[in-house]
Amino acid sequence: MENNNNNNRLQTDESKFLKGPLSRFAELFFTFRVMFSFIKAFRKMHFIGPCVTVFGSARFSESNPYYVQAEAVGAALANLGFTVMTGGGPGIMEAANKGAYRAGGYSVGCNIILPFEQKPNPYLHKWIDIRYFFVRKFLLMKYSYAYVVMPGGIGTLDELFESLTLIQTKMIKNFPVVIFGSEYHRELCQHIRIMAENESISPEDMKLLFVTDSVEEMSEHIRTHAIERFKLVRKQQKPKWWFGESLRKVNL
16 A cells, blocks of 8 residues: 555656646756656666667567567567667566566666556566656667567557657667567558658658568668667677677767
C-alpha cells in the first residue's frame, strides 16, 4: 500500500507540473528534482557501452508471436556486440532483454515509475527507476546507435517519431531506425508515405526507415549503418564496443 501511495505521489508531481504555471518556488524545486534524475541516470549509465534501443508494447504475453520475435531480436543484437536497452518493463521490453540476457549479452532498462503496469523485468543486468517520462525518453535515445521499433501502442509511436524527429533535425546522427513487423505497421508506413506525397515531410525522410520481418535483415542493416558507419570496434570485456578514435564521441 505504501508503494502505491509513493507511485501515486510521483504521478501527481509530474501531472501537477504540466497543468500550468506554479509558484516560482514549486517550479524551481521541480527543476532541481529533474536535474537530480538526470545526474543519477548519467552516473549509472555512463559505462554501459553503445546500445541498441528496442521499443514495443508492455502488454504482450510470452505466448504472443511478437514477444517471441522480440526475443530473437534481442539475441541478435547481443550477438552483434551491442548492449540491448529497453524501457525495462514487461511485454516486448522483457522479451528483448531476455533474448540478450540468454544470448550472453548485456541487458539494461530505463524503468518508468508508474502506479500500474510496469516494474523492472527479471532479465536486466542494470536498470534505473525514473520518475519522469521525458527523462526516460532522453536516456533511451542518448546511448544508442540504432532503434528497433517492435509492435506497440501510443508510447511506442511516440518513441519512434521522437527518434525520427531528432535524426531529421540533425540533433543526433543518422542512426538506423528499424521498423520490425511490416503487416502490423502497414498503415503507419502508408501514412508516412502520404506525408511525403503531400510534402509535409521530405521524400528523403523516407530513407530514415528500414521496414523488415527478418532478424537477419535487421542485423545486417544495423551492421552496415551503425557498426561500419561509426567505426565501432569490438572489445572482449563489457562494454563490448568502443570508438576507433575515442569512447562515446556521439552524444545528444
